[in-house]
Amino acid sequence: MNIIVILFPLALGLGLLGLGAFFWCMRSGQYADLDGAAWRVLQDDDAPVRPRSGEGERA
Amino acid sequence: MAAQDLSVFVRHRDGGVASMELAVDGIRCAGCMQAIEGGLAREPAILGARVNLALKRVSVEWREALLRPEAVVEKLAALGFKAYPFAPERQEDGAAAEERHLLRALGVAGFASMNIMLLSVAVWSGNSGDIDPTTRDFFHWLSALIALPTAAYAGRPFFESALRALKAGAVNMDVPITIGVVLALMMSVAETWNHGRHAYFDGVVMLLFFLLIGRYLDQLMRRRTRDLAGNLAALKAETATRLAADGSATVMPIAAIAPGDLVLVRPGERICVDGIVETGRSELDQSLVTGETAPVVIGQGERVHAGTLNLTGALTVRVEAAGQGTLLDEIDRLMDQAVGNRSRYVRLSDRAARLYAPVVHTLAASTFLGWLAWGLPWPEALMIAVTVLIITCPCALGLAIPAVQVVAASSLFKRKTMLKEGDALERLAEADIAVFDKTGTLTLPEPDILNPEALPAERRAEIGALAAASGHPLAQALARALGAPPSAGNVHEERGQGLSVGEGDDERRLGSVAFCGAQAEAAMVAALHPGASLIAYRHGSFRTVLALGQALRPQARETIAALRRAGLQVAILSGDRFEAVAPIAAELGVTELHAGLMPGGKLALLDQMAADGHKVLMVGDGLNDAPALAGAHVSLSPVSATHLAQAAADIVFLGESLAPVADALTIARKARRLMLQNLAFAVLYNAVAVPIAIAGLATPLVAAVAMSGSSLVVTLNALRARAAREVRT
Numbered sequence: 001m002n003i004i005v006i007l008f009p010l011a012l013g014l015g016l017l018g019l020g021a022f023f024w025c026m027r028s029g030q031y032a033d034l035d036g037a038a039w040r041v042l043q044d045d046d047a048p049v050r051p052r053s054g055e056g057e058r059a
Numbered sequence: 060m061a062a063q064d065l066s067v068f069v070r071h072r073d074g075g076v077a078s079m080e081l082a083v084d085g086i087r088c089a090g091c092m093q094a095i096e097g098g099l100a101r102e103p104a105i106l107g108a109r110v111n112l113a114l115k116r117v118s119v120e121w122r123e124a125l126l127r128p129e130a131v132v133e134k135l136a137a138l139g140f141k142a143y144p145f146a147p148e149r150q151e152d153g154a155a156a157e158e159r160h161l162l163r164a165l166g167v168a169g170f171a172s173m174n175i176m177l178l179s180v181a182v183w184s185g186n187s188g189d190i191d192p193t194t195r196d197f198f199h200w201l202s203a204l205i206a207l208p209t210a211a212y213a214g215r216p217f218f219e220s221a222l223r224a225l226k227a228g229a230v231n232m233d234v235p236i237t238i239g240v241v242l243a244l245m246m247s248v249a250e251t252w253n254h255g256r257h258a259y260f261d262g263v264v265m266l267l268f269f270l271l272i273g274r275y276l277d278q279l280m281r282r283r284t285r286d287l288a289g290n291l292a293a294l295k296a297e298t299a300t301r302l303a304a305d306g307s308a309t310v311m312p313i314a315a316i317a318p319g320d321l322v323l324v325r326p327g328e329r330i331c332v333d334g335i336v337e338t339g340r341s342e343l344d345q346s347l348v349t350g351e352t353a354p355v356v357i358g359q360g361e362r363v364h365a366g367t368l369n370l371t372g373a374l375t376v377r378v379e380a381a382g383q384g385t386l387l388d389e390i391d392r393l394m395d396q397a398v399g400n401r402s403r404y405v406r407l408s409d410r411a412a413r414l415y416a417p418v419v420h421t422l423a424a425s426t427f428l429g430w431l432a433w434g435l436p437w438p439e440a441l442m443i444a445v446t447v448l449i450i451t452c453p454c455a456l457g458l459a460i461p462a463v464q465v466v467a468a469s470s471l472f473k474r475k476t477m478l479k480e481g482d483a484l485e486r487l488a489e490a491d492i493a494v495f496d497k498t499g500t501l502t503l504p505e506p507d508i509l510n511p512e513a514l515p516a517e518r519r520a521e522i523g524a525l526a527a528a529s530g531h532p533l534a535q536a537l538a539r540a541l542g543a544p545p546s547a548g549n550v551h552e553e554r555g556q557g558l559s560v561g562e563g564d565d566e567r568r569l570g571s572v573a574f575c576g577a578q579a580e581a582a583m584v585a586a587l588h589p590g591a592s593l594i595a596y597r598h599g600s601f602r603t604v605l606a607l608g609q610a611l612r613p614q615a616r617e618t619i620a621a622l623r624r625a626g627l628q629v630a631i632l633s634g635d636r637f638e639a640v641a642p643i644a645a646e647l648g649v650t651e652l653h654a655g656l657m658p659g660g661k662l663a664l665l666d667q668m669a670a671d672g673h674k675v676l677m678v679g680d681g682l683n684d685a686p687a688l689a690g691a692h693v694s695l696s697p698v699s700a701t702h703l704a705q706a707a708a709d710i711v712f713l714g715e716s717l718a719p720v721a722d723a724l725t726i727a728r729k730a731r732r733l734m735l736q737n738l739a740f741a742v743l744y745n746a747v748a749v750p751i752a753i754a755g756l757a758t759p760l761v762a763a764v765a766m767s768g769s770s771l772v773v774t775l776n777a778l779r780a781r782a783a784r785e786v787r788t
Contacts, residue, residue, distance in 0.1 A: 034113055
C-alpha cells in the first residue's frame with residue numbers, strides 16, 4: 001500500500017499542472033476569441049499572404 | 060471636407076507605441092481575418108494586428124511617430140473593410156474581472172472535484188469490500204486537504220452573495236447553498252476525525268463546480284451582450300463637425316465632443332448632440348424625438364435634440380450634452396416613473412429561489428428533529444439533515460435558466476437581434492399585447508419613394524442630381540432616397556415652385572405638381588397614396604409624379620400577422636397626427652390606434668393596459684417612446700432608434716426588417732417553455748431524491764450520481780432547443 005504515498009502526490013501534481021496550464025491560457029487571453037482560434041489553425045502562416053486570398057477558397 | 064480626428068480612441072503605451080480597438084463591419088470568416096492581419100502586417104509602421112472573430116473587432120498597435128490613427132482606418136478600407144474605432148468602456152473592466160474570477164474559480168473547482176472523485180471512488184468501492192479503515196481515513200484526509208481550500212476559494216461568489224442578501228434582510232438561492240456547503244464540510248471533517256465511513260467532500264466540491272458553470276454562463280451572456288452593444292454604438296459611427304475658436308472645422312467622433320463645444324450641423328445631417336442654436340435658422344424633422352412628421356422651424360437660442368434631422372439651413376449649436384444625450388425634463392420625470400413600474404417584475408429564477416429556500420430549510424430542520432425524536436443520537440441526525448441539504452442543492456436549478464438563456468440568446472443573435480437583459484426572454488414570452496410606435500418603427504426612419512414604378516431607372520440619376528441641388532426638405536429627402544451627389548449644372552430655383560435646368564425642349568423641372576403641369580398624373584398617384592407628399596418631374600413630354608412618404612418597414616405586414624397568430628393583440632400608439640397614422644394602420648389592418656400622444660400619454664395608456672391585466676410588448680424608437688419602452692413589460696427597439704430609446708429597450712434588432720420582432724417572440728416562448736421544463740425536471744428530481752435523503756439512505760455515491768445526472772439532463776435539454784431551431788432556419 002505504500003505505493004499510494006507516491007502515486008497520489010503524483011496524481012495531484014499532474015492535476016495541478018493542468019490547473020496551472022488553464023490559468024496560463026486564461027492569462028494569455030486564449031479564451032478571448034473562441035471562434036477565431038478554430039480558423040486560425042487552418043492558416044498557412046509560413047506561406048506569403050495575398051490580400052483577400054481566403055475569399056475564394058471559402059465556398 | 061474637414062479633417063477627421065480619431066485621436067480620442069488611441070491608447071498610448073511606453074516606447075512610442077499606440078494602440079486602438081476597432082469594430083469592423085463584415086468580418087465573416089477566416090479569409091477576412093487573414094486578409095486583415097496579413098494586410099496590416101505588411102505596413103512597416105504597424106507592429107501588430109489581431110482580429111477577434113467572435114467580437115468582430117481588431118486591435119492594432121503601431122509606432123506612434125510613423126502613423127496617424129486615421130491612416131489605420133484608411134488601410135483597413137483599402138483592404139475592403141469598413142472599420143469604426145471605439146473606446147472600450149471603463150465599466151466593462153469590473154465585469155471582465157468578475158468573469159475572470161468566476162472562470163478561475165470554475166477551473167479550481169473542476170480540478171478539485173476530479174481529484175477528490177478519484178479518491179472517493181476508491182473509498183466507495185472499498186466500503187463495499189474490505190477497505191482498511193486507516194487507508195480510508197487517509198483518503199478522507201487527503202480529500203479534506205483538497206476540498207477545504209477549494210471551497211474557500213471557489214465558493215466565494217456564493218458566500219459573498221449570500222452575505223449581501225442576508226445583510227439586506229432577504230434570502231436568495233445562495234443562502235441554502237452556503238449553509239449546505241459549510242455544514243457539509245464541517246460534518247465531513249468531524250466524520251473523518253471519528254473514523255467514519257462517509258464523507259461528503261466530493262459532493263460539496265462537485266456542487267460548487269456545477270453551480271459555477273451556471274453562474275459563468277450567466278455572466279458570459281451578459282458580457283457578450285455588452286460587447287455587442289459596444290460594437291453597435293461604434294458601427295453607428297456618429298460624428299460631429301466641431302468648430303474651433305479660429306473657425307476651422309474638424310470632423311470628430313461623437314465621443315470626443317464635450318459640452319461647451321460649438322458644432323456645425325449642415326442641412327441634411329442628423330443632429331447628434333443636444334444643445335442650443337447659436338446661429339442660423341432651419342427646419343427640423345423631429346420625428347425621431349416627438350413622432351411628429353411635419354417639419355418644425357427653429358432659430359437662434361432654441362434647443363435642439365439629438366436624433367432630429369436638420370433639413371434646410373446650416374446651424375451652429377452650442378453643445379450641452381453629447382453621446383448620452385440630455386433629456387427634456389418631462390421625459391426625465393417619466394423615465395423615473397416608468398422604471399419604477401418595471402422593477403416589480405420578478406425573474407423566474409428568483410421566483411424559484413423564493414419558494415425553494417424556505418422549503419429546503421424546513422425539510423432539513425424537520426428531518427433533524429424527526430430523527431432526534433426517533434431516538435437517533437444528534438450527530439447522526441445532523442448528518443442526515445445535511446445530506447438533505449446537499450441532495451436538494453439546486454445544481455439543476457442553477458443551470459436550468461442560464462443554459463437556456465445562453466442558447467436562446469445566441470440563436471437570437473444569428474437573427475440579428477440582441478438581448479440586453481437576460482430576463483427579457485421570460486418577459487417577452489408572457490406578452491399578450493403588442494404596441495407599436497409608428498414613425499421609425501412601423502415605418503422606415505427616412506422618407507422614401509412610395510411608388511418606385513413611376514421612376515424609370517434611366518432617369519434616377521438626373522432627378523437625383525436636380526433634387527440634391529435644392530434645399531427644400533422634400534427634395535432633400537428625394538435626393539437621399541436616390542443617393543445622388545449634387546449636380547454642378549446651372550440650376551434655377553423658384554421659391555415655393557421648384558427647380559429647373561436647361562432651356563426650351565431640353566428643360567427639366569422638378570417641383571410642385573402645378574410647376575410641372577402634371578395634374579393628371581398627380582390625381583392618380585394621390586388616390587393610391589393618400590397622406591404622401593407629391594413631387595413632380597417634367598422633361599420635355601415626359602412627366603411623372605413621385606409620392607414621398609414613410610414607407611413601411613419590410614415585412615411589417617407579415618410581422619403583424621404573425622403576432623396576431625401568436626395570440627397577441629396589436630395596437631399603434633403614435634405621437635403623430637391622426638391623419639398620418641390612419642393610412643398606416645389601415646394598411647396593416649390594425650384597428651386599435653391612438654394618435655397625437657405625448658410621451659406621458661403613451662406611458663399612461665401602457666399603465667392602463669397593465670392595470671387591465673395585460674403584459675405589454677412595446678416596440679418603439681423615438682425619444683418620446685423611451686418612457687413607454689422603459690415602462691412596458693418588455694420592449695424592443697430598432698438599431699436606428701435614439702440613444703435613450705435603445706438604452707431603455709430590452710432587445711435591439713438590427714436591419715430594416717420588422718421580422719425580428721416576431722422571431723424574437725417565437726424564440727422567447729420556446730426558451731420559456733424549456734426553462735419551465737427544466738424547473739419541472741428539477742422539482743421532479745427533488746421529489747425522488749429528497750425522500751431517499753430524509754430516510755437516511757443517501758450515501759455520498761447517491762448524492763454524486765443524482766447531482767451530476769440532473770445537471771446533465773438540464774443542460775442537454777437546453778441544447779436540444781438550439782438543434783431544433785437550426786433545422787428550421
